[in-house]
Amino acid sequence: MVALSLAAPLSATMVLPVAEWRELQHNGQIVLGGRFVQYSGINRTFIARIFGDGSLDFGFNPAPNDWVQSLAVEPDDRILVGGLFTDVNGVGRHGIARLNTNGSLDLIFDPGAGCVGSLTNDATQVRSIALQQFGRVLAGGVFTSYDNQLRDNIVRFFDGAAxxxxxxxxxxxxxxxxxxxxxxxxxxxxxxxxxxxxxxxxxxxxxxxxxxxxxxxxxxxxxxxxxxxxxxxxxxxxxxxxxxxxxxxxxxxxxxxxxxxxxxxxxxxxxxxxxxxxxxxxxxxxxxxxxxxxxxxxxxxxxxxxxxxxxxxxxxxxxxxxxxxxxxxxxxxxxxxxxxxxxxxxxxxxxxxxxxxxxxxxxxxxxxxxxxxxxxxxxxxxxxxxxxxxxxxxxxxxxxxxxxxxxxxxxxxxxxxxx
Structure with a gap:
């Protein structure tokens, strides 16, 4: 069994390290997202990619600054990522971002101000992402706006797909x-x-x-x-x-x-x-x-x-x-x-x-x-x-x-x- 190491808890309640989301790419590799800071003893913050035998893909190392709660692999194997983060690889991305196949941030996909705000005491976050036909994407979670447009907890946007x-x-x-x-x-x-x-x-x-x-x-x-x-x-x-x-x-x-x-x-x-x-x-x-x-x-x-x-x-x-x-x-x-x-x-x-x-x-x-x-x-x-x-x-x-x-x-x- 491969070990996932715990991220620092956000409250006094202890939580177990977990990969909350898994997505399969066309080449058989698996993308994991969740609340962890290591995979099999190797530093990986909240997201990692592994081969079919469970070994880590060392060339894939994005760096969101908070938990990843949802993933969606697009037809060309780029990866939509949702969660509690506010930046990826040092670039501002509030709750949602897209990664290139090598793990770098896709700068062409720009959600602007991203998902912000909350109607409850919960932190702003994108909990789920669903791909629809013809380049449309549904995102749901805890937020009150997407790119400064009022949207309570659910939004649909275009991803510029071919x-x-x-x-x-x-x-x-x-x-x-x-x-x-x-x-x-x-x-x-x-x-x-x-x-x-x-x-x-x-x-x-x-x-x-x-x-x-x-x-x-x-x-x-x-x-x-x-x-x-x-x-x-x-x-x-x-x-x-x-x-x-x-x-x-x-x-x-x-x-x-x-x-x-x-x-x-x-x-x-x-x-x-x-x-x-x-x-x-x-x-x-x-x-x-x-x-x-x-x-x-x-x-x-x-x-x-x-x-x-x-x-x-x-x-x-x-x-x-x-x-x-x-x-x-x-x-x-x-x-x-x-x-x-x-x-x-x-x-x-x-x-x-x-x-x-x-x-x-x-x-x-x-x-x-x-x-x-x-x-x-x-x-x-x-x-x-x-x-x-x-x-x-x-x-x-x-x-x-x-x-x-x-x-x-x-x-x-x-x-x-x-x-």
């Missing part, structure tokens, strides 16, 4: 099952405002050969019911779309601005009058402050060779220090079960940053990260399909899906936001 801000997919748009289909899943409790764009003519200015001359958009809900459609974006909603600052550059391009309740949706991009060419489908989050977020973004299209591969893209928003855990998948063979006649037999996947630098390549998902991908519960169902699990900072990313040995067929690229 989130999906945009999805894009570029592919050669044909007809039938070879059109470009973008999908998104919205989770939460409120409606989410999104702008969906279908571009074609604009791509010529970026050197794209044979762009789709006149794209059309059709938006469907999870039942397959058509809920909105557009040919030329100025035909409807012109004023509202312009107000977003994201109006398509060309009058022949399509756009739909809509508020969607939580659920699954698909947007079909195809050429007017059965025309073909390279098109770009985009989904923008234009309502970031509601309690709802896209948690899955996908695109299905025909994968050819050369410039006719499927290119999926996403923009991750959030503060500069935040990280989003993302699973990217490239599916082909499993699409046959959904009735696709010509699925891509062996997709390959290349995840790249905004500068085109390769973050990771994958052919068959079991070749690397097998255990980690399986643990997400979202592993591809076919061994020939591809997947990459990555921790991504805010920025722009692309996922290029091609056929191994220049094979062709219909493929699906997906981005999953993971806790």
């Amino acid at each position: 989130f999906f801000q945009n999805l894009s997919a570029r592919a050669h748009v044909f007809t039938g099952e070879r059109i470009l289909i973008a999908g998104l899943i919205i989770e939460g409790t409120e409606n989410k405002a999104v702008l969906i764009r279908g571009l074609g003519p604009t791509l010529a200015s970026f050197g794209v050969p044979a762009p789709l001359a006149n794209p059309t958009l059709s938006l469907y809900d999870h039942t397959g019911a058509l809920i909105a459609a557009n040919d030329n974006w100025k035909a409807t909603q012109q004023t509202q779309i312009q107000a977003t600052g994201l109006a398509p550059p060309n009058d022949f391009e399509a756009a739909i601005l809509i508020s969607l309740p939580p659920g699954a949706y698909t947007a079909f991009l195809q050429g007017k009058a059965m025309t073909t060419g390279i098109g770009l489908s985009e989904v923008y989050d234009v309502g970031p402050n509601v309690n709802a977020q896209p948690t899955n973004l996908s695109a299905r299209a025909f994968v050819g060779t050369g410039g006719d591969v499927l290119i999926g893209g996403t923009i991750i928003g959030g503060n500069a220090a935040s990280l989003q855990r993302v699973l990217v998948r490239a599916l082909g063979p499993s699409l046959a079960g959904a009735g696709i006649a010509t699925p891509l037999a062996n997709p390959t996947l290349s995840l790249r940053d905004a500068n085109g630098n390769v973050i990771a390549n994958n052919d068959n998902w079991k070749d690397s990260q097998q255990a980690d991908i399986a643990a997400t519960g979202k592993a591809p169902s076919n061994d020939l399909e591809s997947a990459v699990l990555a921790l991504l900072a805010p920025g722009n990313y692309t996922a290029i899906v091609a056929g191994k040995n220049a094979t062709t067929g219909v493929a699906l690229v997906e981005f999953y936001s993971l806790p």
Whole structure:
């Protein structure tokens, strides 16, 4: 048994040293918080991190000046800490703070005046922290204000967590099952405002050969019911779309601005009058402050060779220090079960940053990260399909899906936001 040494008691009543809170990080390490000043004979004031075998992580040594009563590990493994303290590592933090993964104080997370005041004789303190969806945090305890705003004993605030801000997919748009289909899943409790764009003519200015001359958009809900459609974006909603600052550059391009309740949706991009060419489908989050977020973004299209591969893209928003855990998948063979006649037999996947630098390549998902991908519960169902699990900072990313040995067929690229 590992010994915890007693912190100086705050009253004449003797209390036992105790770790009041324990949180598990993704790498299996355990963060302990409570009223102690040593762990296994080694000085650690009120917080410590240990390995799975119980040994101390010597590199993790924050220094709050009073008891830690609550902990919450965020998806990127940063740690929210609540308690009776008024500073951490010598920096003022009243009752609540956030630590980087190495134990240093996260200065980007700034609660201002923090939690202060008390309606009782109890000392000001944060006794519990709960993570909610989409970067919201609940804190409860003994206080009368948070950052000088009146809040009696409970408050909710934003933590600046990373989130999906945009999805894009570029592919050669044909007809039938070879059109470009973008999908998104919205989770939460409120409606989410999104702008969906279908571009074609604009791509010529970026050197794209044979762009789709006149794209059309059709938006469907999870039942397959058509809920909105557009040919030329100025035909409807012109004023509202312009107000977003994201109006398509060309009058022949399509756009739909809509508020969607939580659920699954698909947007079909195809050429007017059965025309073909390279098109770009985009989904923008234009309502970031509601309690709802896209948690899955996908695109299905025909994968050819050369410039006719499927290119999926996403923009991750959030503060500069935040990280989003993302699973990217490239599916082909499993699409046959959904009735696709010509699925891509062996997709390959290349995840790249905004500068085109390769973050990771994958052919068959079991070749690397097998255990980690399986643990997400979202592993591809076919061994020939591809997947990459990555921790991504805010920025722009692309996922290029091609056929191994220049094979062709219909493929699906997906981005999953993971806790």
